[in-house]
Amino acid sequence: MTGPDSYTAWLGGRSDPQLVALLERRPDLAVPLPASMAVLAARAEQRASVLRAADDLDTTAFGIVETLAVHTASGNEPMTRTELKRALRGRAKAATVDAGLTELADRALIWYEDDRIRLVPAAAEALPWPVGSGTDADSPAEPEITAALADLPAAERALLDKLAETGPRGRTRDAAPGAPADRPVPRLLARRLLRRIDDETVELPPAVGQVLRGEPVTDPHRLTPPEPTVTTFSVSEVNGVGAGEVGELLRHCTAIVDVLGQAPAPALRAGGLGVRELRRIARAASIDEARAGLLVELLAAAKLIEKGFPDPPPDTDADEFWAPTPAADAWLEAPPARRWVPLAHSWLELDRYPWMIGLRDAADKPLAALTHELRVPHAVRERRSVLEALAEQPPGTAMGPGDIGRLLAWRAPRRRRLYRGQVVENTLREAAVLGLVGRGALTAAGRALLADTPSAAEAAVDAALPDPVDHVLVQADLTVVAPGPLTAELQHRIALVADVESAGAATVYRLSESSLRRALDAGLTAAELHSLFERHSRTPVPQTLTYLIDDVARRHGRLRAGMAQSFVRSEDPALLAQVLASPVAATLALRGIAPTVAISQAPLGELFDELRAAGFAPAGEDASGAIVDLRQRGARITVRPLARQPYRPSPPTHEQLELLVTELRAGERAAGATAAQTVRSDGTRTSTAAALALLQLAARVRRQVHIGYVDAKGTAIQRVVEPVRVGNGQLEALDPVTGTVRQFMLHRISSVALLE
Known part of the structure; x- marks a missing residue:
């Protein structure tokens, strides 16, 4: 097998679909558009880009990288594919190694010279464990580590915690074989909680560091994915449990909307919801504070509550409040399944961790609901990863948080800290609250929502919810x-x-x-x-x-109140006289103007409240005397139409990347073209007339030219084109790469050269 002799040449020899696949996996290489394959290769070898590209590699790919790095570090020639498979025999099957090499090549982290596999230099730095740890099969297992840590003295535990936090390697004279056996380092070496590198260096085994940091424990020596322990339930049971949670979710969200409508919550200076207000909301809705925090986050994400100044204005003195939006009224009237979809979808796309509410920040202050401190950039991706791990299982199959964490950590070991037990457990708990998960398994509605089909999710919830009854x-x-x-x-x-x-x-x-x-x-x-x-x-x-209905109805409405500012009237003069003689008449400044009518300057709402507090039962009426509903509808905040949404960059589409590769090929062809005649020896034109004459000549004789061009953004590019027509300040030319006719402004052409 023969191949290119450089990384740049290897990249240039890749097919267009392979280059598109590379840019899909590493979109940072495409911005800005590389002018040549050499520029693309230089970017692909940069350390920051390599580390970013390695974030999505699984343990098998890292095992291949480590094996290649250890082999070449010893001064050996790069390995062949056959030699690599032989080195990994017993750890991974040949087909698994082939798949790993394909993935690494698609990410341009390895390349081939003849039949030798060469590693991009920075790839070894991306290993999620110290080089050589994966090739060491004698590593302590998790139960052994946990048992050893349980009775560890404070000094030894502090030493391990320091290494787990700052880096796996440390230097100490106690690493030498003759060091006193009663010192911390020799004791830890004896328990296999540390590994000796040389007489002055020790290293924390990867599994020990994972246990200390609370991460899922996976063995880097094992290149096959862990087998999770699963539990199977009937699909109907899973969906039924999820439907029960949906009913509770909607009931509690309705209660919170009502609470905030009656008494909007003052916003903190930082914009969030204070601990006291969250406690008040939880108490009024008869739920615990953790659940209340999650639900207000969901309602805010779904734009059912918002921060601003409500109408009518509250009595509390504050600049901003949290209160329902007008959209909450339509949401309250919608069918249950339709009300559930925006809440569940908002949680799935929420770039925040609601379960962090109440945790302490760096200043030892509790994190408040609806504050910016809860925002986590990778929250959406990791939340979907947890649910997608469940979605891979057959319907009705449940996995525990530990199994999910280990599986995800094996698939992306560089991101294992994001799959700590706390993260996975709370993600599953929140998913269960929303009815996306039941009995630890994904519900039918959860699968549909994860597949971005809200209508199917709504139908699944509607089918799972019990039929409404028309009796009590x-x-x-x-x-x-x-x-x-x-x-x-x-x-x-x-x-x-x-x-x-x-x-x-x-x-x-x-x-x-x-x-x-x-x-x-x-x-x-x-x-x-x-x-x-x-x-x-x-x-x-x-x-x-x-009897109770008749008694309340007989007393209700004998006293009527309306607007005067407000008034009170009654067909029973004795009852009105009783009102005027009571202390409430002075409070409301009631004044009788007829045996059956009295007026007041107090607002109608206050009039009602005071009369009822005094033991009377007034009813409201309109101008015609008909009883009207004067209940308070609750405060509402208008959503700000120009409120800035959080920025999320959109990855380029497959079609855009195909066009980009086409442009890259055109630039590469232009850079490698040989000019037979130039306007100047350095490629620049002498005058507009000379460039125009050369272009007109090329159009007549159908010759290709090499042009330098500065686009509207000021970017200098080079192209090989075949002029078709020159005039009106433009050059129309056929691009031989794309087969399309393009237009170039003559005043932006910086050089022209005929090609041989």
Whole structure:
């Protein structure tokens, strides 16, 4: 086998599809457009680019890199493919080695000279473990390490922690074989928690460092992926558990929207949500603070709550508040599955870690919800990686966090710190809260959402949720039991007339005088309330409820309030006289203007609150005297249309990279072309007239020319073209590489030369 004699020539000999594959894996090589293959090769060998390209390599690829590096470091000739397979025999199959070499070549981290495999120099620096660790089969296993660390003295543990944090190698005289056996280093060497390199150098084995840092433990000597332990559940069970979590998620999000609508939360100076406010929201929604933190992050990401100044303005003195947006009203009215999709999709694309809320920062202050400190650039990628590991398993198959972490760490060992147990466990916990994961397995909705098909995800959730019921069970103790999710209309009516006492698969509501008065305030009549329970209760309506409805309705509305600033009227003069004689009349500055009418300068809302606090039961009315619903709708914040979205660079498309490679080939051809006649010996033109004459000549005789051109961005390029027409300040020429006719402005052409 023969091949190129340099890295640049090897790159130039790659096919166009192979170069496109290279730029897809290493997009940094394409910006800005390399002028020649030599420029591309120089960029591909740069250390920073090589380290970036190695981030996605798996343990097999790094095992190949390490084997090649150790072999050449000893002064040997580069290995052949056959020699490499022989060296890795027992660690990886021949087909696995071939696949690893293909991946490394596609990333231009290795190249071939004849039949020898040459390694890009900086590739050895990308190894996620010290060179030589992967070739050492005698490494302590995780159980042995854990047992040895359990009873380790403080001095020895501190030494290991320091090496795990700063670097695996350390220098000490105690590394010599004759050092006192009771000193920390010899003791650690005896327990195999350290490895001797020479008489003054010790090294922390990779597995020991992984355990100390809380990372997934994988053996660099093993070049086959770890086999996870899986548990299988029925698909219906997994989807059912996920559907139950969806119901709880929507109920709690609705409660948070209602809490923030009634009392917007003041924003911190840094823009987040304070610990006290988060605690208040959690208490009002009857959930724990960790769950409340996750849900407010989801609502903010879905633009259902926003930071700003709400309308109506709160009484609290603050510059900005967190409150619902107008979009929350439409969201609240949507079917459950449609309400779930924006929340789940927002979490999947959230470049933040909500589970970090409450952790301590560098200044030992707790991290607050909705602050910038929660942003993690790689959060979206790692979150998807965890779920995609589950998606690779058959439906209904669950894996534990430890198995997922080990598998992902094996696939990307340079990023193993991102797959610590804490990260994977919290990602799975949040996915379970959203109903994407049930029993540790991915639900059908989770698979559809991960495949970027929201409509299929919505359909899967809709199919998994139990069918809504159109009946309730009214108990003698004035409780109403909903044996499942109610239909939208019945849910709205029951929520209006009763208060939730306990929620779950079967929700229990409590009927009371105040809840019935709330329904009457909204415009319902006593007859409508009787009809509601008679039509929808599967149990007989208790007589106590009938009496309570009639009693509340008889007293409700005898006193009427309206706008004067506000007024109070009653068909019963004695009742109005009682109001005017009570202390609340002085508080509201009530003044009687007729036996049945009194007016006040207090706002209508305040009038209602004070009269009810004094034991009266006023009802609101409009100009025609009809009862109207005067309940507060809650504050809302208008979403800022020009709010800057977080910037996420878009990778170039396959078509764009194909065009880029075509341009690179054209530049390479122009750089290698030989000129027979030039305008000047240095390639620059003497005058516009001379360049124009040469171009016109080339167009007449159909000769190709080499031109230098400065584009509108000021970038100097070279091209070999065949002039077709010259005129109107432009050169129209056929590009032999692309086969298309291109236009060049004559005043931007810096050199012209005929080709032999």
